[in-house]
Amino acid sequence: MVVEDRPLYELSASEIADGIARRRFTPVEIVRACLERIAAREPVVGAWVHLDPDHALAQARALEAGPVRGPLHGIPVGIKDVLDTHDMPTGMGSPIYGGYRPPADASCVAMLRGAGAVILGKTVSAEFAGMTPGKTANPHDPSRTPGGSSSGSAAAVADFMVPLALGTQTGGSVLRPSSYCGIVGFKPSFGAINRAGLKMAAESLDTIGQHARTVEDVALLYGAFTGARKSPGRFTDSPPRVGLCRTFMWDEAAPETKDAVEGAAAAVATAGAEVTEVELPRAFEELMAARIVINNVERARALAFEWHHHRALISETLAEVLEQGLKTPPDDYVDALRLAERLRARIDDAFGACDVLLAPCVNGEAPTGLSWTGDPRLQGIWTALHLPAMSLPTHAGPNGLPVGIQLVGRLHDDHRLLAAGRWVLSLYR
Amino acid sequence: MVVEDRPLYELSASEIADGIARRRFTPVEIVRACLERIAAREPVVGAWVHLDPDHALAQARALEAGPVRGPLHGIPVGIKDVLDTHDMPTGMGSPIYGGYRPPADASCVAMLRGAGAVILGKTVSAEFAGMTPGKTANPHDPSRTPGGSSSGSAAAVADFMVPLALGTQTGGSVLRPSSYCGIVGFKPSFGAINRAGLKMAAESLDTIGQHARTVEDVALLYGAFTGARKSPGRFTDSPPRVGLCRTFMWDEAAPETKDAVEGAAAAVATAGAEVTEVELPRAFEELMAARIVINNVERARALAFEWHHHRALISETLAEVLEQGLKTPPDDYVDALRLAERLRARIDDAFGACDVLLAPCVNGEAPTGLSWTGDPRLQGIWTALHLPAMSLPTHAGPNGLPVGIQLVGRLHDDHRLLAAGRWVLSLYR
Numbered sequence: 001m002v003v004e005d006r007p008l009y010e011l012s013a014s015e016i017a018d019g020i021a022r023r024r025f026t027p028v029e030i031v032r033a034c035l036e037r038i039a040a041r042e043p044v045v046g047a048w049v050h051l052d053p054d055h056a057l058a059q060a061r062a063l064e065a066g067p068v069r070g071p072l073h074g075i076p077v078g079i080k081d082v083l084d085t086h087d088m089p090t091g092m093g094s095p096i097y098g099g100y101r102p103p104a105d106a107s108c109v110a111m112l113r114g115a116g117a118v119i120l121g122k123t124v125s126a127e128f129a130g131m132t133p134g135k136t137a138n139p140h141d142p143s144r145t146p147g148g149s150s151s152g153s154a155a156a157v158a159d160f161m162v163p164l165a166l167g168t169q170t171g172g173s174v175l176r177p178s179s180y181c182g183i184v185g186f187k188p189s190f191g192a193i194n195r196a197g198l199k200m201a202a203e204s205l206d207t208i209g210q211h212a213r214t215v216e217d218v219a220l221l222y223g224a225f226t227g228a229r230k231s232p233g234r235f236t237d238s239p240p241r242v243g244l245c246r247t248f249m250w251d252e253a254a255p256e257t258k259d260a261v262e263g264a265a266a267a268v269a270t271a272g273a274e275v276t277e278v279e280l281p282r283a284f285e286e287l288m289a290a291r292i293v294i295n296n297v298e299r300a301r302a303l304a305f306e307w308h309h310h311r312a313l314i315s316e317t318l319a320e321v322l323e324q325g326l327k328t329p330p331d332d333y334v335d336a337l338r339l340a341e342r343l344r345a346r347i348d349d350a351f352g353a354c355d356v357l358l359a360p361c362v363n364g365e366a367p368t369g370l371s372w373t374g375d376p377r378l379q380g381i382w383t384a385l386h387l388p389a390m391s392l393p394t395h396a397g398p399n400g401l402p403v404g405i406q407l408v409g410r411l412h413d414d415h416r417l418l419a420a421g422r423w424v425l426s427l428y429r
Numbered sequence: 430m431v432v433e434d435r436p437l438y439e440l441s442a443s444e445i446a447d448g449i450a451r452r453r454f455t456p457v458e459i460v461r462a463c464l465e466r467i468a469a470r471e472p473v474v475g476a477w478v479h480l481d482p483d484h485a486l487a488q489a490r491a492l493e494a495g496p497v498r499g500p501l502h503g504i505p506v507g508i509k510d511v512l513d514t515h516d517m518p519t520g521m522g523s524p525i526y527g528g529y530r531p532p533a534d535a536s537c538v539a540m541l542r543g544a545g546a547v548i549l550g551k552t553v554s555a556e557f558a559g560m561t562p563g564k565t566a567n568p569h570d571p572s573r574t575p576g577g578s579s580s581g582s583a584a585a586v587a588d589f590m591v592p593l594a595l596g597t598q599t600g601g602s603v604l605r606p607s608s609y610c611g612i613v614g615f616k617p618s619f620g621a622i623n624r625a626g627l628k629m630a631a632e633s634l635d636t637i638g639q640h641a642r643t644v645e646d647v648a649l650l651y652g653a654f655t656g657a658r659k660s661p662g663r664f665t666d667s668p669p670r671v672g673l674c675r676t677f678m679w680d681e682a683a684p685e686t687k688d689a690v691e692g693a694a695a696a697v698a699t700a701g702a703e704v705t706e707v708e709l710p711r712a713f714e715e716l717m718a719a720r721i722v723i724n725n726v727e728r729a730r731a732l733a734f735e736w737h738h739h740r741a742l743i744s745e746t747l748a749e750v751l752e753q754g755l756k757t758p759p760d761d762y763v764d765a766l767r768l769a770e771r772l773r774a775r776i777d778d779a780f781g782a783c784d785v786l787l788a789p790c791v792n793g794e795a796p797t798g799l800s801w802t803g804d805p806r807l808q809g810i811w812t813a814l815h816l817p818a819m820s821l822p823t824h825a826g827p828n829g830l831p832v833g834i835q836l837v838g839r840l841h842d843d844h845r846l847l848a849a850g851r852w853v854l855s856l857y858r
Binding site (some may be wrong): 097191200227305306331338 | 529531538543625631654655727736738758760767
């Protein structure tokens with residue numbers, strides 16, 4: 001089925017919501033279109049770890065038979081496989097959890113169902129949302145990584161298998177794959193999407209986030225978790241004030257990363273936005289190392305059971321992280337927490353009068369090969385600061401592959417970030 | 430078996446560790462002593478929701494057959510039934526989870542096993558660590574509540590069924606039952622005991638805590654989670670500097686609560702501690718209401734699945750909390766988070782030169798009846814500030830029942846709090 005010459009699977013979530021409301025098509029037709037796209041493309045992309053077409057269609061039929069449940073009525077969503085689903089296995093990207101069936105949905109999954117979403121299936125996660133990838137390839141070039149750890153969610157949305165998916169970000173696991181796959185990634189303020197039913201990785205960093213192809217869709221989905229307004233606000237009187245923040249890693253950045261960030265700064269200035277340079281105080285540079293200490297120690301503690309009982313099933317890469325965590329002196333961990341807390345209290349001042357910061361998102365295009373999901377540092381600093389951040393698919397690198405930019409908002413100022421994201425992305429579409 | 434005329438079940442964890450190390454008795458003898466005490470007293474106290482004597486003894490025998498595993502080698506610990514155990518059912522205090530077997534141990538449970546502890550059994554929790562109590566009675570007077578929500582853990586430790594137990598505190602769920610039952614309760618800094626495998630209640634408040642009969646035992650247990658030193662430090666040069674903080678609820682406080690706090694202030698001053706009055710800025714009074722908003726909204730989100738699928742199995746009391754949470758405007762929740770974050774950044778100044786604050790812990794003795802676990806407000810304000818806090822069994826009320834005092838430390842300054850707690854409690858023993 002096509003609508004205005006576009007196959008249904010290409011529609012955005014907002015277009016699907018609108019079309020279902022106007023009875024131009026039904027939830028079953030939408031789910032069927034997504035399933036057909038998956039059937040055609042999954043052998044190349046490998047985005048899904050669990051997909052039961054009959055169960056997905058049954059959900060859609062049940063929605064058709066009942067009243068409109070909420071703003072996501074009939075919209076398919078993919079769920080990263082570290083989030084519990086009561087009706088699908090939840091494998092955590094690890095053989096240790098093969099076939100595991102949780103007793104309940106994660107909070108975010110239950111809220112999606114309450115809003116009428118169809119839980120289409122479970123998407124590939126790197127092992128325990130870490131750095132050891134699963135089978136997923138980059139849909140733009142299957143010889144390259146899609147990024148991780150939310151590999152399947154980003155690839156599935158980028159490849160039009162599903163309009164929306166959930167991911168999680170402890171370092172850069174939502175924004176990096178979104179950038180590599182050329183879609184919109186959104187990591188809200190820490191804790192904004194409730195984490196009950198998430199397999200914890202590093203609990204003072206873990207944040208549930210979203211993958212979509214438009215900023216409007218991000219806002220639509222976000223509303224299901226927070227009860228907040230369903231479409232991003234607009235900068236009607238004047239454009240957003242943008243702080244250009246190159247960060248400490250600028251000298252190491254690939255040319256295409258510099259081009260993307262400086263190109264975006266020029267584009268928003270041309271469109272009337274006030275752009276100022278924002279330099280983070282030196283203390284923020286120490287956060288790079290502190291984030292790694294926190295990550296290692298908290299992961300080692302969170303996986304204490306798996307470490308004791310299933311060590312042979314833990315990858316070498318993860319085992320090294322856990323060993324680092326186990327041998328970190330307790331005071332180093334507390335010092336790292338203290339530093340992060342101090343800097344979280346200071347970052348608001350660094351924004352000055354800016355509404356959002358414009359920063360590099362990834363260092364270059366997606367790397368070749370599927371064994372490494374890329375460098376998390378450019379995303380991780382903002383995760384550690386608990387700030388909302390999003391990747392926007394604005395640029396391409398030397399091989400024509402996506403290179404996103406990153407916008408960062410103030411804590412709890414997620415809606416302003418979404419509004420700014422919409423404004424910026426509109427300059428490119 | 431008795432040691433120096435004391436039955437084994439009366440020994441502290443530190444004494445057990447010492448006795449096992451010197452081969453005065455074995456882990457099996459310790460577990461057997463605890464099981465015998467439980468057999469005698471459980472019909473009155475009702476502290477346990479799952480207890481399999483054979484499995485407990487098997488753990489002890491396995492420890493005896495192997496090398497010393499760690500500082501808790503052979504020490505029995507009770508686990509609140511909202512913490513996952515891979516070898517015992519985990520019921521969350523709710524019929525919804527009857528018979529549920531988690532796939533893994535919670536982080537804290539796995540770390541206990543790694544340190545050599547015997548996981549004796551699961552203790553009664555109020556429904557989802559909230560306000561609807563289970564079967565447990567106060568061991569000092571079975572017509573009274575033991576407090577909650579860590580009811581079984583506090584009662585079991587107070588009644589010499591087990592030397593140590595884990596609880597969780599979202600409002601006052603560790604310190605209140607500890608105070609009502611006349612033992613030492615310890616809620617460390619937010620996040621200090623990793624929460625992976627805890628059934629989330631309100632995730633920005635939930636803190637795993639400890640119940641013990643001595644401060645030394647609290648420190649011994651705490652070391653297993655943090656890798657930090659095993660015994661509390663000492664104030665050798667000079668006594669701790671104590672800030673007497675009556676809080677905004679002083680006018681409402683029962684006479685025995687005022688007597689306990691003022692009596693303790695006088696006692697520490699007599700013993701040489703510098704005592705200053707600390708008055709919290711008025712802004713902190715608003716935290717009382719903000720804490721409730723955060724609690725309601727986060728609980729409603731965390732239990733979204735249970736609400737949709739098992740509403741008939743949710744108690745009236747909890748249903749009211751969830752309904753309040755569901756109808757809270759999103760901005761009110763964010764405003765409450767913002768207030769809590771602002772005050773967390775300010776509380777350090779309120780300490781001035783004090784090492785710890787001395788504050789009321791509970792409003793009077795344990796209330797009569799088993800249907801209400803008592804008022805969480807005096808504990809909850811410090812939980813919302815993420816500060817480490819402990820209850821010390823220093824006083825008694827008009828009916829001879831325990832009325833504890835509360836000591837509060839600065840964030841991450843848990844060891845100083847433990848040292849101060851030992852110093853203060855030594856004045857009463």
